[in-house]
Amino acid sequence: MAEYKLELKNVSKSFPGVKALDHVNLAVRPGTVHALMGENGAGKSTLMKCLFGIYHMDEGEIYLDGEKVTISNPDDAMKKGVAMVHQELQPVLARNIAENMYLGRFPVHKYGPLQVIDHKTMFEETEKWLKELGLDYNPKALLSSLSIGQMQMVEIAKAVSHEAKVIIFDEPTSSLSDKEVDFLFKVMNDLRDRGVSMIYISHKMDEIKRISDDITIMRDGTYIGTWRAAEMSTEDIITKMVGRELTQIYPDHDHEIGDVVLEAEHVTSILPKSFKDCTFNVRKGEILGFGGLVGAQRTELMEGIFGIRHLAEGTVKVDGKEVKIKRPKDAMDAGIGMITEDRRGNGIFGCLSIKDNVGISIYNKHLEAGFVLNHPEINHIVDDSIKQLSIKTPSMQQHIENLSGGNQQKVIVARWLANDPEILIMDEPTRGIDIGAKHEIYEIMETLARQGKAIIMISSEMPELLGMADRVYVMCNGKITGEITDKEDMTQEKVMTFATQF
Amino acid sequence: MQKTQKQKVTDFLINNGVIIVMIILVIYTGLTTKNFLTPNNFLNLLANMSYRLVIALGISGCVITGGCDLSGGRMVGFGACLAGTLLQKQDYSGRFFKDGFMASITPMNPFVVLLLVMLICACFGAITGWFIAYLSVPPFISTLAMMEIIYGIGLIYTGATPLGGYITGYTIFSTGRFLGLSWLIWMAVGMSAITWFIYNMTRHGKYMYAIGGNVQAAEVAGVPVKITLLIIYAKASAFFAMAGFMLGAKAGGASINTGLSYEMEGIAACALGGVSVTGGRGKVSSAIVGVAVLELLKVALQFLGVDANAQYIAIGIVIFVAISLDIRKYVQKK
Structure with missing residues (x-):
């Protein structure tokens, strides 16, 4: 038996203008959970998409059980024993569990040229695989009747039914409750005992410590190293993830900070899993940063302030006066503008x-x-x-x-x-644009601040957040978990600590 | 990016395919048949185009926002009947309002009737628009519902009897000439100008394109999406009412089936002319070109001696081919 179940060697991938992966390695031992870590944009998802055949790597090799393989598309990946549980699940909601599991490979009766779907086998097989994972779902239940966690279990059952040797979990817990996470880990432990190798992508430190055997860390598309999980402390991991120099692309700060212009108090979403009880303010001529990991509900909070989403509770005050914002037009009338994250x-x-x-x-x-x-x-x-x-x-x-x-x-x-507008919200203002344009956007922000406008900037790029913001709030799981007011105090480690609270 | 001569030619052909095919057809028909390229024939053609254009203009707003209006044809019929009942001669034996109050005030001034009919239909259009904008009922379904409702109302109102015996003040819209063209044609010209003005010179027009282009972005940019949609559907129905009025004047009569399925011709014309059925793109000139293509095609085929029933097949084929070509403009590069 080969030492590694799966090995990726020297994988590189470029997109127009960006080198997303630069000679990255990954080696997963049989029957282990291998955590893949790195900041947003470090290249984890890109690497997994290369492995799963969604992207084609520019160079590099894949070895499965010591044998060199090429994977040309997701279907090919599944046939070779690699399955992926996506962060954004894409089930067919209107169809039942069995049909979702066997989509694209339905068992059939053949009557000459006519193929008729063999429902009996399909339902029996589905039930068998669900039982294997200790799930007692009805194979005829519609996907839309399941919770996100249950859908994920179906997805895992599908992976297992493919007799997958390697299963990739891309941030599987981002929308699960604690109980569901416990169950997921139980299933993962069972799979590990059966010799299945798993690659686990997550930002949550406590989960990494709980479930993983090995850790590989990536940064800016490069491979940093692989360690045994037991040998690494949370601090070690964070330092390795963020350790880099800030480059001088930020304009000099030369703006005067004035009075509070916008105050949000106890702002809570109407959705249960979104932002709750958020209180913050921004001053004239201030660039206020909002840090946190993807999924921390920063975008949702700002869209709530701007009237794209609805608030269940909380007040928003502009210049000390409460404003009722039901739709973006109301926010604009109150002097708020917003550059949204999803440009397209x-x-x-x-x-x-x-x-x-x-x-x-x-x-x-x-x-x-x-x-x-x-x-x-x-x-x-x-x-x-x-x-x-x-x-x-x-x-x-x-x-x-x-x-x-x-x-x-x-x-x-x-x-x-x-x-x-007097207050401009900029959600990931430099996402997906090149360094020159980034610099110009920063210059504009500085100019606006000098004119006394208040700017709220959401950024998942740590250097940008620390380089531009006068003050930073950090969010985690829908709550504001920290405020860093002192420029001296603003470090990547500190932001990461606040951002990984739960 | 430098384009070769060949690419340029291909691009030109694709971008203007519909018009080129049309010109070829007209030239061919003109050369091979008598009386096709005569002023009379073209005046006739323009008159037939006039109310179809008004319908297409009305429907173009719905299509540009990514919707449609299936109630168009029935609205035309209802408008025609409504106008007809108010504009019959007093001594006409089959008069709709025989006695009572209405008999004493009809016939009314045709211009007043036109405005009245447009206003009434606009109210129904506003109801459709309200369901679309405020209750998020898909346009296909809400206009389908209004199609049924307006047909029923029309049936009950007219008792399903055809109307005729119009005053000359009404039929003169079709027979009267100004600078050699009938009033109907001038009405279509006027409505084109008004629509052009709305689409290009008012914020309503800009909001309409924005909603069709990206409704989420429109919302975020502060566009009053709901009221804009409501106005678009109300406006469309007002246009249909006017088309019904015109059709009644031209035919000298109307029944509840007047204008039946004209909305489909309108949508086809818009699509032919280059109004994107997925929303965001389309001009007044698109509607004009589309209507012209369809009408020219009908007349040319007639002159070429193609069986009247077979003409439907030809029109269907032209729509297939023209839209497949036209859509290349947008789907090519990926």
């Missing part, structure tokens, strides 16, 4: 021109006779912002979908500059 989803209008993308939030301010758009005035504003933000485009009539990500982001920034 709720930021840009892909099929419209740059002009319309910038103009949309100011069309009601530039009217003649109360209803006719003042095109010359709007053109002037759009033209100015294209120049000011150096948006690279032949004309303002260009469709925004033809621009690069960084330029699209600058168009969205231009939209809000034109709208001129």
Whole structure:
């Protein structure tokens, strides 16, 4: 028997403009849980997607049981014994458990050219596999009737039914309750006893310590090392994950911080698993950072403040006066703007021109006779912002979908500059854009702060958070777990400690 | 990116495929048949296009926001009947309002009737729009529901009897000429101009494109999505009412089945002209081109002696081919 069940050697993968993986190694011993750790953007998911055949690696080799294999797509991966339990489950909600488990490989009766689905075998097999994992679900139950945790169990049962040798768990616990996590770990322990190797991606330190045998740490797409879990303390892990220098791409801080302009008190979502009891404030001319791990509900909290989501409790005050925000329009009327994280989803209008993308939030301010758009005035504003933000485009009539990500982001920034809010929320303002555009966005933030605007920045990139923010709140699991007011005190370790509280 | 000469030609053909096919068809028909390229034939064509264009313009707003309006045809019929009952000659034997109060006030001024009919239909359109915008009922379903409702109302109102005997003040909309073109054509021109103005010069138009382009982004950018949608559906119904009024004037009569399934022609015309059925794209010129293509095709086929029943097949094929070509513009590069 080979020493390692699975070995990835020298895996590299580039995306346009970014080297996502740079000669990464991973070796998983038989019958172990191997934790794969790193900050957001360290390349963990990319590595797993290469292994699972979703991405094609530029170079590198995969060995299964000591034999070199190539994996060309997820189907191929499953046939070779590699299964993946995705972070975002994608079940067919309207169909039952058995159909979900056997989707794409239904057992059939063959009657000449006619193939009829063999429901009896399918349900029996499903029941058998569910029993193996100690689950007493009805194979005929619709997926939509299950909880997220139960769906995940079905997904695991599916992986087991493929007789998988290696199962990848990509942040499986991010939406599970404590009880469900306990059950997941019980199932994982059973699988380990049966010799199945598992790769476990998670940010939660206590879970890593509980379940994993080995730990591999990645940082910025590179391989840092592999250790026995028992030999590593939580502090060791954090230091290895974040250990890097801040680069000088942040502008000098030269803005004066004034009075409190926005206060949120005990803000709670209407959803049970979202943000709860969050209290914070931001001052004029301040860049306020919100740190935390992906899934800490920072985006949801800010979308709640901006009226994209609904609040069950809590008050929002602007300039000391309470404002009722039911939809984004109300927030805008109160002087709040928001650049959302999901640029494609709720930021840009892909099929419209740059002009319309910038103009949309100011069309009601530039009217003649109360209803006719003042095109010359709007053109002037759009033209100015294209120049000011150096948006690279032949004309303002260009469709925004033809621009690069960084330029699209600058168009969205231009939209809000034109709208001129007193408080600007920027959710992951530099996600997916190149370093030059990042620098320009930072410059804009600094300029706005000097003009006395309040900026709230959500960032999952630690250097950015620490480099730009005057003050930082850290969230974990929907709660604000810490506030760091002293610039001296702002360290990656400190943020990570607050961010991994539960 | 440098494009080769060949690519440029291909691009041009794809981008203007519909129009090119049309021009070829017109030239071919003109050369091979008599009387096709005559002023009279074209005046006739324009008159037939006029109310279809008004329908297509109305429906274009719904399509640009990613919806549709299936109640269009029935709304046209209802509008035509409503206008018809108010504009019959007093001495017409089959008069709808024989006695009572309504008989004493009809016929009314045709312009007043036009506005009244548009207003009434706009109210029904607003109801459809309200369900779409505020209760999130998909446009396909809510306009389907309104289609049934408005048909029922029309049946009850008219008692399913056809209308006729219109005053000349009404039929003159079809017979009257201004600068050589009938009033119907001028109405279509006017509605095109108004629609162009709304789409390009008002914030309502910009909001409409934004909703069609990305409704979540529109919400986040502070666009009043709900009221904009409601207005779009109300406006569409007002347009349908006007088309019904025009159709009644042209035919000199109306029944509850007037305009039946014209909404489908309207949607087809929009799609042919380049209004994206997934939303966000489309201009007034798209509706005009689409309606022109469909009507020219019908007339050309008629002149070429194609069996009237077979024309439906030809139209279907043209829609298939034209949309497949047109959609290349957007699906190509991935």
